[in-house]
Amino acid sequence: MTYTATTRFENATPVWQASHAWLRPDRKHLRMRAGQYQQCPHCQAQEAVRIRAHLRFGVREWYDQGSLLHCTACGEVSLLGEDRDTIEAARPDVAGLPLTAVDARMWSAKPTFLNIEPTTRCNFECWYCVGRHMEQQDIKVENFAKVLDNFPTVETIALVGEGEPLLHKGYFDMVKMARARGIRVMMISNGSAFSESVIRKICESGIAYISISIDSISPENFAASRIKGDLNRVLDGIEKLCRYRDANGYEYPKIGVKGTLFKHTENELLPIVELARARGAEIFESFQPLNPHKQYIKLYPKEQVRQLEFLPEVSATIVRDSQKALTIMQSVQAFCEEEGIAVDKNGNGNGLRPNCDEEWIYTLLTGDVTPCCQIKAPQSPKWNLFEHSLADIQADHDYQNMRFNLFNGLFPDYCDGCSKTNGR
Numbered sequence: 573m574t575y576t577a578t579t580r581f582e583n584a585t586p587v588w589q590a591s592h593a594w595l596r597p598d599r600k601h602l603r604m605r606a607g608q609y610q611q612c613p614h615c616q617a618q619e620a621v622r623i624r625a626h627l628r629f630g631v632r633e634w635y636d637q638g639s640l641l642h643c644t645a646c647g648e649v650s651l652l653g654e655d656r657d658t659i660e661a662a663r664p665d666v667a668g669l670p671l672t673a674v675d676a677r678m679w680s681a682k683p684t685f686l687n688i689e690p691t692t693r694c695n696f697e698c699w700y701c702v703g704r705h706m707e708q709q710d711i712k713v714e715n716f717a718k719v720l721d722n723f724p725t726v727e728t729i730a731l732v733g734e735g736e737p738l739l740h741k742g743y744f745d746m747v748k749m750a751r752a753r754g755i756r757v758m759m760i761s762n763g764s765a766f767s768e769s770v771i772r773k774i775c776e777s778g779i780a781y782i783s784i785s786i787d788s789i790s791p792e793n794f795a796a797s798r799i800k801g802d803l804n805r806v807l808d809g810i811e812k813l814c815r816y817r818d819a820n821g822y823e824y825p826k827i828g829v830k831g832t833l834f835k836h837t838e839n840e841l842l843p844i845v846e847l848a849r850a851r852g853a854e855i856f857e858s859f860q861p862l863n864p865h866k867q868y869i870k871l872y873p874k875e876q877v878r879q880l881e882f883l884p885e886v887s888a889t890i891v892r893d894s895q896k897a898l899t900i901m902q903s904v905q906a907f908c909e910e911e912g913i914a915v916d917k918n919g920n921g922n923g924l925r926p927n928c929d930e931e932w933i934y935t936l937l938t939g940d941v942t943p944c945c946q947i948k949a950p951q952s953p954k955w956n957l958f959e960h961s962l963a964d965i966q967a968d969h970d971y972q973n974m975r976f977n978l979f980n981g982l983f984p985d986y987c988d989g990c991s992k993t994n995g996r
């Protein structure tokens with residue numbers, strides 16, 4: 573035990589290094605609120621953060637969900653005397669035993685849900701869509717098959733990304749491949765491509781859920797954000813799909829509704845939900861304001877950026893009306909629970925500060941696994957699901973370090989602007 577003027581602590585750095593030296597706070601993380609930092613007993617910098625970790629005392633006595641202080645300036649790790657006191661009060665059996673191992677790999681590590689981007693191509697040109705600025709291409713069906721091989725524990729696949737999935741010529745081949753392995757398939761669509769033959773294939777393929785984006789009940793406002801989109805065509809498509817499904821005795825797909833709202837449409841959430849329900853939609857997924865992510869803002873047309881000034885108001889209206897929408901439609905969370913889909917546990921608090929912990933994997937059409945669906949640039953060639961198994965990706969030290977930082981609310985630069993970082 574070492575003492576500084578004010579702090580009793582044990583140097584836990586050698587134990588941390590022996591356990592997983594590669595896990596370390598990103599020094600260039602987005603600054604948190606001042607109160608989130610503590611003084612490091614080693615270097616005295618007011619730059620240390622509490623980190624959750626399982627702690628082993630002696631030969632085999634594990635204490636789950638303990639707390640260490642990790643300095644983001646000098647990198648040293650400490651077990652504070654006050655924390656040892658708390659542990660020993662709860663677990664007298666570890667009193668006096670030395671700290672011998674730590675395990676800070678506490679993020680969700682057994683995903684069964686895969687989001688994968690089938691295409692970046694689209695027949696709409698929504699002005700807020702980053703997909704319009706990405707290379708326009710499709711995933712190769714044979715690469716999709718490699719992903720299935722490399723992620724053998726996947727139970728649900730959402731074919732979703734910055735494009736319209738139904739434009740992919742091999743779309744139903746991929747769905748078939750997944751279904752043949754007993755994998756549930758979900759998708760998000762702009763709802764523009766529900767021809768009779770597509771509707772038949774959707775129902776025959778057993779796609780469980782299709783979420784359809786609707787930004788307004790006014791055809792003019794709809795087309796103003798979903799450029800080249802036709803609201804009535806989308807609504808007619810939903811109705812035709814539901815009618816065919818019901819007339820032919822198919823249970824699936826269930827139809828969900830989502831969308832993006834702005835200041836001039838902020839009060840349209842409930843009217844959209846009513847309108848979609850009247851045409852057959854039954855599940856309320858989510859509505860969002862314009863995404864304030866820094867990487868997205870730079871792609872918005874200049875005249876639209878001022879929409880972000882209204883973000884707090886629009887967000888508050890969405891929160892308020894989403895509650896009411898749940899009296900009209902089933903929530904997507906309830907649907908997933910009913911179906912046994914483990915999707916929405918992201919953002920599990922670590923009890924220390926706002927953090928980010930995804931239970932699902934997001935993969936670009938290049939096969940690159942990214943930290944989340946908002947990160948469109950591959951982060952490492954080692955995280956490619958065409959080339960590597962998910963198990964190998966998860967075992968990669970850089971991948972673990974990325975998850976470690978996100979789990980602990982130490983957000984890298986590329987998260988700047990994401991709503992999850994707002995409370996940091």
Ligand SMILES: C[S@@+](CC[C@H](N)C(=O)[O-])C[C@H]1O[C@@H](n2cnc3c(N)ncnc32)[C@H](O)[C@@H]1O
Nearest residue numbers: 700701733734735736760761762785832862863
């Ligand atoms: C990227 S789209 C892809 C799937 C499909 N083509 C569609 O539009 O539904 C998925 C959803 O994200 C929303 N979205 C896309 N970019 C956005 C942004 N910059 N801000 C807010 N919402 C956005 C769209 O409104 C849509 O509901």
Ligand code: SF4
Nearest residue numbers: 694698701734735762
């Ligand atoms: S329909 Fe979807 S993918 Fe297409 S431009 Fe709009 S948001 Fe992007």
